[in-house]
Amino acid sequence: MKCSHCGTEIADKALICYRCGEATTTPKYAPPPPVRERGPLPVMIAMLVIIAAAVLVMPQVPVGTPRQVGWGVVVMVTLLAVWRLRPARRRRLR
Numbered sequence: 141m142k143c144s145h146c147g148t149e150i151a152d153k154a155l156i157c158y159r160c161g162e163a164t165t166t167p168k169y170a171p172p173p174p175v176r177e178r179g180p181l182p183v184m185i186a187m188l189v190i191i192a193a194a195v196l197v198m199p200q201v202p203v204g205t206p207r208q209v210g211w212g213v214v215v216m217v218t219l220l221a222v223w224r225l226r227p228a229r230r231r232r233l234r
Contacts, residue, residue, distance in 0.1 A: 186221040190214060 141152045145162035156163050194214045201207045 182225045183222055186225055187218065190218050190221060 141150055141154070141164070142148065143150055143157040143160060143162060143164070146157060146160040148157055148159040150157055150159075150164070154164055194211075198207065198210055198214075201210045
């Protein structure tokens with residue numbers, strides 16, 4: 141059998157060409173599509189929504205413990221949104 145890439149004569153059962161390294165058959169499985177990276181836009185939008193909600197809702201909450209709990213919830217939601225929407229890290233290939 142001849143290599144379809146370089147024309148070198150190779151064994152009939154060869155999986156790759158020993159000269160050019162080209163595969164003799166098509167792969168059974170296609171590689172997964174690359175992961176699209178997110179930019180900082182989702183984080184900024186989430187922060188603006190959380191700040192707007194806090195500015196509109198917090199003045200109606202009574203002063204004291206309920207207001208402190210409300211601010212604690214706002215802080216927790218902000219941290220959760222930033223952690224969840226942070227840009228994905230690039231993986232290094234070895």
